[in-house]
Amino acid sequence: MSAPTQTHTPSSTVPDTVLEVSGLTKTFPAGQSLLSRLRGQPRTVVQALTDVHLSVRRGETLGIVGESGCGKSTLARTLVRLYDADSGSVRYGGAEVTTLAGADLRAYNRSVQMIFQDPYSSLNPRMTVEQVLREVLGVHKMRPPEQIGARIQELLSLVGLPPEASGRLPHEFSGGQRQRIGIARALALEPEILIADELVSALDVSVQAQVVNLLLELQDRLGLTVLFVAHDLRLVRHLSHRVAVMYLGRVVEVADTATLFAAPRHPYTQGLLAAAPTLEPGTRSSEPAISGELPSPLNVPSGCAFRTRCPHAFDRCATERPALLPASGGEVACHLYDPAGSVPERPGQERQGTVIP
């Protein structure tokens, strides 16, 4: 694995960073054909995350968006240590997360909880809600035994489920209610950070709004920090204070939500917004939607991974990976915005480089 080359302005300058990701890289071994194995050809890898830099601020909701396969879930799972990173760093409360083990890792896993798209698959179908919550609270010694019953009722009330829900089995609930159980189970551990991976994408639109509003309310009440991984830009816009845009395993733009939707900088972000059917026309990018297919993560283009689909690509994009550099309201990884670089002028095209206000 080649060493990360991207430079980045660390958020040590940004107050209240709760999670600091730098240079995070994750690959998966790709399947290999019998022929290539017999020929002794090296095994190829899926480049799921490449040199990812990201700072998460205390109390914010950070939306993470990008096309399918761009690495959003891998990032979420690597952050909670469901996957081990190949290289790079994740810092939380002064500790290096990628090497935590034993009791320290268990404590981290309590503080940083992930909620999945389908809580049903992670709920034991034979355990009532009370048994599920009692187990979590008991195993992690969150309350003395005599207080567990009251805490279960408190958790149910927090997520808007009636007290009698405690005696029911998972199959007796609707999809939205099951998500509430998943949230209650996560909250039982009193986390500081919730990572919601496609939390509502399997739910009906009306139920989506209820669960999203619950998340907003809980964040307010409990001061949670939330990473909201989603396809739906409308929801991300509604929920997030800032948004990180990923493309082929890299973070290509981070900005506060208003800036990102009003003035997207990275050509990929511009194309993504232009293609979003859920955004009202005034908030869509006037740039054309992205053309062409997403390249294979087995063979990521050199330089800027987006250059093969970018309407503004020029020579430097093929040879040099753009660093994630500060731009007003956020950061962008694109040579067009590198104040130190030169950008070719094209007839009829407004010059975008070196103009970061």
Ligand SMILES: Nc1ncnc2c1ncn2[C@@H]1O[C@H](COP(=O)(O)OP(=O)(O)OP(=O)(O)O)[C@@H](O)[C@H]1O
């Ligand atoms: N366990 C795995 N083994 C092999 N490849 C994987 C594994 N998990 C993810 N990948 C690959 O890594 C890349 C990133 O996948 P990931 O699921 O993180 O993207 P995503 O943006 O979350 O996509 P989606 O929105 O469809 O969930 C994809 O090419 C995917 O096929």
